[in-house]
Amino acid sequence: MQNKDNIDVAVVLIGNEGYGIRRFLIDQYNAAKDHNISFHYICLHRGELYEKLSNLGADIKIIGGKIPKPYPPNLLKVFSVFLSSLVSNCKSFKKICNYINSTKPSLVYTHDPTLNSVGGLAARRCGIKSIRHFHGQLNIKRNWGLSRILLSCWLNLCTDMGLAISQTVRDSLWGSLKKKTYCVYNGLDIPEVKQQGEQLAGVNNCEAADIVCVGRLVNIKKQHILIESLGILAKQGLSYSLIFVGGPAEDTNPYYHKLKKKAETLGISDNIKFVGQVQNPFGIITKSRVSVLCCDREGFGYVIPESMACGTPVIVVDAAGPSELVEHDKTGLKFKPDNATELAECLRILLSDEAKAKELSREAYSQISQNLSMKTHLRQIKEKFCEVLDKS
Structure with a gap:
């Protein structure tokens, strides 16, 4: 050559x-x-x-x-x-x-x-x-x-x-x-993402939650599956906070309205926050305990390696590009497309077992440092x- x-x-x-x-x-x-x-x-x-x-x-x-x-x-x-x-x-x-x-x-x-x-x-x-x-x-x-x-x-x-x-x-x-x-x-520039995440997470007004989901609020992203999974956990007596980063978070967006309505129906509206578009979400990702991606049409899913770089464990749908980036039970967890029950179980595992969450995030950071x-x-x-x- x-x-x-x-x-x-x-x-x-x-x-x-x-x-x-x-x-x-x-x-x-x-x-x-x-x-x-x-x-x-x-x-x-x-x-x-x-x-x-x-x-x-x-x-x-x-x-x-x-x-x-x-x-x-x-x-x-x-x-x-x-x-x-x-x-x-x-x-x-x-x-x-x-x-x-x-x-x-x-x-x-x-x-x-x-x-x-x-x-x-x-x-x-x-x-x-x-x-x-x-x-x-x-x-x-x-x-x-x-x-x-x-x-x-x-x-x-x-x-x-x-x-x-x-x-x-x-x-x-x-x-x-x-x-x-x-x-x-x-x-991606992994050290830079990590550094920005740590710096922004240290700011007093930085948002945070148990679960973060980054992406546009549109049907194809399937954030409603995540809300359904929180409803399942709520019935089991488990209450977790969720923050959506992305827009448009306004009533003129039919899908945003659908998400709010579903949360109200399941009785978990108080646990969910929509912050709209954020110029740099790395601080929120770093402060949150789990990052979730539900879309089964992503070619790559940038938020997955970005979350790994921030040291936040990930849960992704077992389909398309995101599935290629995550090795189940080694660098993250996977759930079948549109399966809120499986996603709820993945959330329960990571949010109740801090040692496992840290183990997955460490291995994920090591893998992306070599491959991505x-x-x-x-x-x-x-x-x-x-x-x-x-x-x-």
């Missing part, structure tokens, strides 16, 4: 990516120089990610353009979205081509499904290899699986190599795209970058 002393990578972004991707890209940028990878960025918009990277001194440029529309579930609407976005995507394509021709990067690296198409095609036009980072899984059941097949075929045309954040995400791809995609877990550090991640993606360049 060719050994590249320094790899110059143009990263194509929207600029206002969500929390998980934003956090990952910032940690990735901070550690890249130690691995002889030079990331420079082009963004469509001056969003929060743009501001944070700019403040860190990153080489970053705004090219302008409309935010890409997500692919709709209805196949007929996909073509409608494609046609309505054609003009703006063509403009973005031209601007990305101009940027690539002026900077001459070794690779083009994209993170958004639609921008992958535009960025990947621009890279092809300029004779540069492109790598697509898959942060989410394709729906293998939607439209009898046709959506997955068609989208995989289209993305395959725009991609020289794919990197998937978990085996679950890779398995959701199809055909040639899946064959050229490799599982490389996203890394940013150093490990960058070493792995550099190998893949070199592999693509060797085929040039």
